[in-house]
Amino acid sequence: MVSLRGTEARRRTERSHAELIATVAHELRSPLTSVKGFTATLLDKWERFNDEQKRLMLETVDADAGRIKRLIAELLDISRIDSGRLEVRRQPVDIAAAVGRHVQVHITGGQSPDRFFVRIRPQLPALWADPDKIDQILGNLLENAVRHGDGTVTIEVAPTTLGDDGEEGTEVTVRDEGPGIPEASMSRVFTRFWRGSKRGGTGLGLYIVKGVVEAHGGTITVGRAPRGGAEFRFILPVGTPAHLL
Ligand SMILES: Nc1ncnc2c1ncn2[C@@H]1O[C@H](COP(=O)(O)OP(=O)(O)OP(=O)(O)O)[C@@H](O)[C@H]1O
Ligand SMILES: [Mg+2]
Numbered sequence: 001m002v003s004l005r006g007t008e009a010r011r012r013t014e015r016s017h018a019e020l021i022a023t024v025a026h027e028l029r030s031p032l033t034s035v036k037g038f039t040a041t042l043l044d045k046w047e048r049f050n051d052e053q054k055r056l057m058l059e060t061v062d063a064d065a066g067r068i069k070r071l072i073a074e075l076l077d078i079s080r081i082d083s084g085r086l087e088v089r090r091q092p093v094d095i096a097a098a099v100g101r102h103v104q105v106h107i108t109g110g111q112s113p114d115r116f117f118v119r120i121r122p123q124l125p126a127l128w129a130d131p132d133k134i135d136q137i138l139g140n141l142l143e144n145a146v147r148h149g150d151g152t153v154t155i156e157v158a159p160t161t162l163g164d165d166g167e168e169g170t171e172v173t174v175r176d177e178g179p180g181i182p183e184a185s186m187s188r189v190f191t192r193f194w195r196g197s198k199r200g201g202t203g204l205g206l207y208i209v210k211g212v213v214e215a216h217g218g219t220i221t222v223g224r225a226p227r228g229g230a231e232f233r234f235i236l237p238v239g240t241p242a243h244l245l
Contacts, residue, residue, distance in 0.1 A: 023193050027071055027202055031064035074204045078192065081211030088215050090128040090239050095170055096120045098131070099155050102138045106146055115146070121158035125168040128239035133212045140205040141174040141232050148197060149229050151177025162219075162235055169218070173233045175225035186222050209234075 038057045042049070049057070080086040103116045145153040153176045160171040181189055181196065188194045190210045195203035213220045218236040225231040 020192070024071075024075060028068060031067045031071075034064045035061050035068075071202060071204075074202070074208060077208050077211070078204065081208065081215070086211060086215045088130045088133065090130060093127045093129045093131050093134055095127055095129075095134060095172065096124065096157055098134055098138055099157060099172075102135070102142050103155070106142065111146060115151075115153055117152050117154045119154070119156045121156070124157065124159050124170060125238045127170050127236060129216055129236055133216070137209050137212055137234065138172075140209045144205060144232075145174055145176040145178075145230070147201070149176030149178030149180075151227075151229065160235055162237060168238045169235050170238070171233060171235045173231060175231040176229035177225065177227050178229045180224050180228055180230045181222060183224075189222055190220070 038061045042054065042057055046054075077086070099118055099120070103118060106116070107113050142153065142155070153174065156171075156173040158171045158173075160169045161167060162169045185194075185196055189196075190206050192207045193203040194206075195201055210220050213234045213236065216236050216239065218234055220232065220234040223231045223233070
């Protein structure tokens with residue numbers, strides 16, 4: 001029995017590896033096909049295009065190369081998450097300021113300031129976390145709320161407690177007023193390559209967010225916002241400075 005189960009488990013793992021490789025190859029191929037197509041055309045027919053046309057093609061090449069680069073960075077993150085090698089370098093993080101910065105990025109990018117509502121509760125505990133990874137979490141959740149959601153995006157930061165011993169923590173909620181995530185799909189949003197709509201994206205964002213939150217000893221959940229949109233909530237324990245561990 002035991003060995004049979006072992007064989008079955010191994011087959012399953014191999015199948016999921018094969019699926020992963022197929023998906024990755026597929027995701028890399030389409031931007032690379034575009035890069036190759038435009039560079040070949042430019043090299044072949046350089047004189048036939050004016051500066052404006054060449055610039056347009058190079059902009060597409062640039063955007064597609066950016067997509068490939070981002071995908072590879074995400075895959076490296078995934079490999080670190082899956083093998084438990086994701087390093088968390090803790091230092092004091094001002095999460096309220098980080099939220100403000102991320103909102104500002106979207107406003108600078110053309111979103112109306114009215115689209116965001118930030119609420120910071122008083123008496124937040126001092127948080128020790130990896131600032132780059134906090135940026136990764138906030139960046140992904142806000143981008144999702146803007147891209148997949150609709151209406152006002154509300155970001156709330158509040159003190160909380162977690163675990164049996166009531167450890168102090170910080171709770172961040174990001175909700176929007178869009179279509180939300182169907183109840184039946186909620187268990188799948190944090191899995192690799194799952195995506196509900198076809199609005200761009202590779203479906204890796206939330207898998208990485210979950211991995212990064214958990215590497216901090218935290219948790220993340222998804223639910224339905226009071227007015228129907230998606231609501232993501234993550235909780236980070238205050239953490240301990242590495243030199244005190
Ligand atoms: N705020 C939201 N409202 C509605 N649907 C959402 C929201 N956030 C995520 N989703 C759904 O969950 C799916 C998975 O999200 P995830 O961030 O993992 O991938 P992605 O945004 O499609 O791509 P990536 O983040 O890798 O660029 C999305 O494709 C979308 O269908
Ligand atoms: Mg995303």
